[in-house]
Amino acid sequence: MTLNSYTQLLDRMREIGWIDGAAGLLSWDQETYMPAAAIEFRAAQLAYFKGRTHRLFTADEVGGWIKECESAAFSSLSKEAVNVREWRRAYDRATKLSPELVEEFERSTSMAWSAWIAARKGNDFAVFKPHLAKLLDLSRQMAEAWGYAKLPYDALLDGYEPGARTDELQKVFAELKPGIVRLIEKIGPSARSASKSTLPGPFPIEAQKLFNQAVAERIGFDFTSGRIDIAAHPFCTGIGPSDCRLTTRYDDNDFTDSLYSVLHECGHGLYDQGLPKEDFGTPMGSAVSLGIHESQSRLWENHVGRSREFWNYWLPVAQKHFPTLATNTAEDLYRHVNQVRPSLIRVEADEVTYDLHIILRFELEQKLLHRELSVEDLPEAWNTTFKRLFGLEVPDDTRGCLQDIHWSHGSFGYFPTYTLGNLNASQLIQNVRNENPNLNAELAQGDYGSLLRSLRHKIHQHGHRYLPPELMKEATGESTQGRYHAAYLERKFGS
Amino acid sequence: MTLNSYTQLLDRMREIGWIDGAAGLLSWDQETYMPAAAIEFRAAQLAYFKGRTHRLFTADEVGGWIKECESAAFSSLSKEAVNVREWRRAYDRATKLSPELVEEFERSTSMAWSAWIAARKGNDFAVFKPHLAKLLDLSRQMAEAWGYAKLPYDALLDGYEPGARTDELQKVFAELKPGIVRLIEKIGPSARSASKSTLPGPFPIEAQKLFNQAVAERIGFDFTSGRIDIAAHPFCTGIGPSDCRLTTRYDDNDFTDSLYSVLHECGHGLYDQGLPKEDFGTPMGSAVSLGIHESQSRLWENHVGRSREFWNYWLPVAQKHFPTLATNTAEDLYRHVNQVRPSLIRVEADEVTYDLHIILRFELEQKLLHRELSVEDLPEAWNTTFKRLFGLEVPDDTRGCLQDIHWSHGSFGYFPTYTLGNLNASQLIQNVRNENPNLNAELAQGDYGSLLRSLRHKIHQHGHRYLPPELMKEATGESTQGRYHAAYLERKFGS
Structure with a gap:
């Protein structure tokens, strides 16, 4: 039976x-x-x-x-x-949600999204305000229906990151934040005035495609079970047990834009391709959470791709594809892809400032949900906090609290998974490095086999077997901590 | 109610x-x-x-x-x-078919198809023979279950060409056959020994894409509701009311290969794009039959595309895309794309010999179905008839009765729709010409608007309103006849 x-x-x-x-x-x-x-x-x-x-x-x-x-x-x-x-x-x-609540949420997000488009375009928060209030209200109702350990925010978080708890996230984020603020205080003033470095192009799109494909193949992406196409926004989607599709976009002035989006999406794709195929369509064959998924993309994009080892190996190959790079050094490329510059927009942020954008959102959306901040006061709270954290004035809401799509979808509790991804990535690669002191030498030779095997073994093969905190414990000995990523940033950008 | x-x-x-x-x-x-x-x-x-x-x-x-x-x-x-x-x-x-019969047919076609692949590869008819016999037997059972006017073949035909009758097809095909046989007797001997003409290439694929796109746009294919991609076998598929997809393949030695497959598939696509969108998914919004569909593809491919008017207009454009054509004349192109050469393979056949390939299959599959020819004797019947019609010895079954996929799918009654398409195309364009004596002048100026409007009016807008014979009567005053196509071939190739 x-x-x-x-x-x-x-x-x-x-x-x-x-x-x-x-x-x-x-x-x-x-x-x-x-x-x-x-x-x-x-x-x-x-x-x-x-x-x-x-x-x-x-x-x-x-x-x-x-x-x-x-x-x-x-x-x-x-x-x-x-x-x-x-x-x-x-x-x-x-x-657990009543059909009426589900329908009202669907209807409301659809209207909120249209209002957000208009509000953002017209730089008019008032247009979005009632919709945001409505979605927060519905989200509170959903949280109550689902139930939670301590805070309503826990219930929302659980939808993106099963097993995560608000108070634990606050703790690990607190380990991270002061170091970043210190780094920004140190780097910020000069970085804000420096002009962005450029590479000698142009970089024909066909050459970029070939270079990206060479890199993706080398790190282990299986093109018999996947492909890379062009889309306005890079993404990775698995549409079958042997069918993983990545997208990127091309800028002929800077080939590294498409390269790093390919590395990022490839990180997601390698996880997807490493899940047990025979369990496709069941939890055992599916990625466990957004925070673990993002750890894979960030690991390949940043820890592998934005390293000196990466460019020591790949510069000569890049020079073959892009002859205009003939006189550039590996150090030029390393510096170009590691510029730090406090800026207004999350999706354009560098490794140092990125998590501060997330922490800002994480704090504000908790306050909004728990009625500690009114929707009315959001823009001011955003701008004040932003000034304090980044040292920048927010000139308008379009480049402030209206910049992201997430809240217009009613997705509260999603943002922290980005930073969880960064923390998990740093913690995972530190653990791999501890186990394999030879890792850097391998990466400097363009040999990614042992790293991929470690990730397959520690993360990919398990699907949903463990909840994310236990998975990290199985993989590294501890649940997600803030200090590995803080130490990584300090090491890389502190000097 | x-x-x-x-x-x-x-x-x-x-x-x-x-x-x-x-x-x-x-x-x-x-x-x-x-x-x-x-x-x-x-x-x-x-x-x-x-x-x-x-x-x-x-x-x-x-x-x-x-x-x-x-x-x-x-x-x-x-x-x-x-x-x-x-x-x-x-x-x-x-x-009307029992679930058991449907399942047995599905299973049998699947096995027959594999056997056909093997038989064709190994040039071994015996491997395919029992499967063909099985599919004929099941097809007879299906015909009995469906019912028919005079002949079991009628019931199968009706699946591809609603309202078509075997005896009527025999009559119209008989109008066509003697003229073709005469043309082959006249042209054949010299054509068989002449070498195939070539164009000065190579023709880069990117340039071919641009040229094809220019032609497709000009004849009226709507790229906001459709696209062209690459596939091993050209086809056209409508996957939504505003989503029609064509494919082609490229040969850098001859740009006309992809051009004529694009023109052919565009003919299908224009029909698809001309169906009433609001009736998508119902008969009124669907193409009425294969024979009508093929009339649209053949009309654009052959009557428009393989005409002197076409190359008078398009040669200068082609020369811009393909500078190696600089010294060619429109007459060179016209001759290149109208070479007649009796050959063994249907899909490589020219306009003159194509229908004879079909008539051969039409006659043999009727005999097979009606037990006037045993499966055992098919190869010999094929080869003897082929020699009589084309003047060519068939060297092996792979290039003889095993060349087409259709019978391995259990598709008996499909082949005649190809020739119906040719007959309908000639009859339709003759009718449009009668109504618009200016048509040739328009085509010579690359103006396809009035022709497309006529086809929209006579064919596309009606969806399934009329069965094909009535649709042709509404459109041209008569149901499908053989003499218009015979006269067209005689006019074009007789001298």
Whole structure:
């Protein structure tokens, strides 16, 4: 009976996986190749598939199967036990909300997103304000419906980072923040006035494609199970057990823009390609959280890609693809891709200042959700805090509290996963380095095999087996800490 | 009640349309961009969607809704009447077969296809023989289940060309055949020994893309609702009401290969883009038959594209894209793309010999189905007939009766739609010419607007309103005839 329930769950998830994969391709196509006029049909089609998988997953019989499986004696941390545990978590999150609340949230985010577009364009926070208030109110209701340990914010966080707790994040972020503020005080004044360095181009797009492909192949991205296309915003999407698609965009004045977005997305892609294929469509075959996913992208982008070892190896190859670099040194490239400059916009931030952008948002969205800050007062709170942290005046809300899309989607609790990604990346690579003192020498030779094998072993193969804090403990001996990343930044940028 | 049934049918068809569109994109992607290792999941996914739409369409309630609609007084040839008529046709074709027969056919075609690949590769008809016999046997059973006017072949034909009748096709093909045989007797002997003309290349693929795009845009293909990509086999697929995708392939030694496949697929695409968008997913918004579809592709490929008017206009443009053509004349290009040469392979055939390849298959597959020819004797019958018609010895079955994929799919009755396409194309353009004596002058100026408007008016806008024979009658005053195409070939190639 129980085995039968488990099989029925697997069958249902297989069906959902087929539909989700098709929806994934429809979305990928929408960003890459879809003719413009096809958008209306595509939107209706995607909404249909989303509703269909939701109904398939939240059906009463699914709840019954999960319940029967829970009374079975699957051995702890077995594939079956993990899947049942995670199906329960997802089923509860999907069914604890009333259909009315879900519908109101969908409707409200859709309107909030349009209002955000207009507010941002017109630099008019007032246009977005009532929508933000509405989404916060609905999010509070959702948090209550889901339940939480201490704070409503915990319930939202859990949707992006299962097992994460607000108070623990505050603690690890507190380990990080003072060091960054110190670095900014030290570097900031001169960096703010220095002009951005440039490389001698132009860099033809075809040459950039070939160079990116060479790098991606070398670090281990499998092109028989994946590809790289062009899109306005770089992303990585897995649409089948052997089908992982990355996108990037090209700037002919600076080939490193596309290179680092490829390295970042490849980091996500390597995780995707390292998940157990036979478990596709089940928790065991899926990435465990955003904070772990982002650790993989940041590790390859920053720890590998923005290192001296990287350019010592890749400069001659780059010079073959881009003859205008003939007189540049590896040190030129290293410096070019590691410029620090406090700036207004998160997505343009360097390694040092990036997490401060996140901490600002993490603090403000908690206050908003917990009614310690009114929506009315958000712009002023943003600007004051920004000035204090970055030493910069925020000239308008478009470049201030209106800059990111996340809140317009009602995504509160998402931002901290970016910094978790940075912390996890630093902690993971430090651990790999401790185990393999030869790592830097390998990287300097363009040999990424042992690093990838370590990540496969420590992270990728496990899918959802452990919640993120336990996964980090299994992988490195401790749950996520702030000090490894703080030390990394100090080492790299302190002098 | 009846209006309600009609609305429920529309809702069901909308749902099927969303799924079919997704399956269309999955198939398109499989031929264009999909990473190789993704094939296994993709195949399972496509099979799931196929089964899902089949179940959604053949459900009992659908039969009930159709029946209720049939008792309504929808006015003759109204959108509703046409949709109900065609849903009935499709529902009966889908439900008159027992599930066992459908499954056996699916299984058998899948095995037959693998056997055909092997047989063709090893030039060993015996490997394919039992599968062909099996598929013929199942096709006979299917024909009996569907029912037919005179001959079992009628029932199969009807699946590709609704309303077509074997005896009528025989009559129109008989009008065509003697003229072609005469032309081959006249041209053949010298053509068989002449060497194929070549153009001064190479022709860089990027330049070919730009030239093809210029031609496609000029004849009216709407790139905001469509695109052209690369695939091993050119095809056209409509995956949404404003999303039509063509493919082609490039040969740097001859840009006309990709050009004529683009013109051909554009002909299909213009039909697709001219169907009523608001009726997408219903018969009124769908192409009526293969023979009408092929008439559109052949008309643009051959009547427009392989004319002197075409090259008089396009030569200077081609010379800008391909400077190596600097000393060529429009007449050089015209001759290059109109070489006649009896040859063994259908897909490489010129305009004169193409239909003879089809007539051969049409005659043999009827005999096979009606047990007038045994599978055992097929190779000899093929080779003897081929020698008589083309004056060529068939050196092996791979280049003989094993060359086409169709029979391995169990597609009997498909081949004649190719020739129907040629006949319809000649009849349609003759009719347009009669109405517009200025047509040639327009085409010589690269002005395709009035021709496209005529086709939109005569064919595209009607969707499934008329069955093909009536559609041709509405459009040209007569159902499909053989003599227009015979006269066209004689005029163009007789001297």
